[in-house]
Amino acid sequence: MSDDNPAIVSAAILVIGDEILSGRTKDKNIGYIAEYLTTIGIDVREVRVVPDVEAEIVTALNALRSRYSYVFTTGGIGPTHDDITAACVAKAFGVPLDLNEAARAIIAERAAASGNELNEARLRMAMIPRGATLVANKVSGAPGFRIGNVITMAGVPAIMQAMLDEVAPTLDTGAKMLSETIRADAKEGDVGTELGKIASANPGVSIGSYPFFDDKLGPNTNIVVRARDAGKLAEVRGQVEAMLRAVKEQLAAAR
């Protein structure tokens, strides 16, 4: 992988919320977004989790948006005092936070339909950085938004997922990273040396090795080969399979 390949689109995820850092809420968004973006041809390169503190959010956002094609934020866009993400995004971009009329209309309609008061707290959710476009929220109304290369979404997983579905068709995507998982039926320590040789010989291909415990065989290994070129992927898969056969024959002969 190299950053100068124009077919590569990169992303970072910025999770915002004290509740994730205290462990009270277990994040379910990172894995979902990572898998979703990988599938559509966007490489997630970094994730950060920061507290509900303006300086932390703004600093992280500016570090990430200058470095990756997209930044996806989750959390902090609700109606309460600890929801400060929209204000922080506005600050990071140096634009005002405005009452967005389209967002206000959506929230007003939803409030009327639910018999809720359109109060100060609910109107907070219509405060959107100037120049942003809204990202629809089919679950609960109050929208996310996109400004520049930053997409700001809710933290509640069902709402975040609905927003990601809305925004995904509008994103640039690159050559998809293809992957194959090869179950080694061998211990990681028995295949590591030879696997490293294959990795060194194929610099354009990413090879990962992930131990797992197999109820039948005991310690086992999944080898994951990743490449954007299907031919190259198949070639390296073949090399890994041949290596596994050779290692297992050697081990059998030694016993």
Add this chain to the structure above:
Amino acid sequence: MSDDNPAIVSAAILVIGDEILSGRTKDKNIGYIAEYLTTIGIDVREVRVVPDVEAEIVTALNALRSRYSYVFTTGGIGPTHDDITAACVAKAFGVPLDLNEAARAIIAERAAASGNELNEARLRMAMIPRGATLVANKVSGAPGFRIGNVITMAGVPAIMQAMLDEVAPTLDTGAKMLSETIRADAKEGDVGTELGKIASANPGVSIGSYPFFDDKLGPNTNIVVRARDAGKLAEVRGQVEAMLRAVKEQLAAAR
């Protein structure tokens, strides 16, 4: 919360691994470590996830270790070519990566007991930054380590958890952050304005508001009040409960 309070011990978590960023593996360590550290009196202030790329790991590690009391890393200490965390920690600290004799002995003993070859791949796991102390791994032998304020642990959750149990008694801990969860039985948008006033009036107390969907009542809210002082916590809890009663009376009267 303020950083100049000597009773506060802070931490960051650095998750290392392509498999988390691709979404292939869903992280289970962040939430576990966050909850564990919060419980023993260490505040997690930031989390980063980075790929198996030396420059990324070293940069993140140096940014985090200079800023927080502790950094806990997970992942990348196995026997394969993609396990580069120990080398990166050594590089970040500017020390050599040595064959650690104590680690070698543990790995050799484990290999002999399991009938495994003590090969180059397995010996990779005995390469430890000079000056580090080992963190025992009661699950599978190959140890983690600690150097300075950085604690390097495995990525496999069961092994990471065992290592965290080993290292926890050796850590400095601060005044514990206490928390109380108050179930509002009200919509977040109905309590947000008044809750914000309580938050502003109590700057030393952290108040979070977390919407959830209640099968009986529909949209509902958990309000989490956090403080290190038990008396202050009880006082603010009382204020929140009084506010909830008042808001619900107003809403009932308006209907």
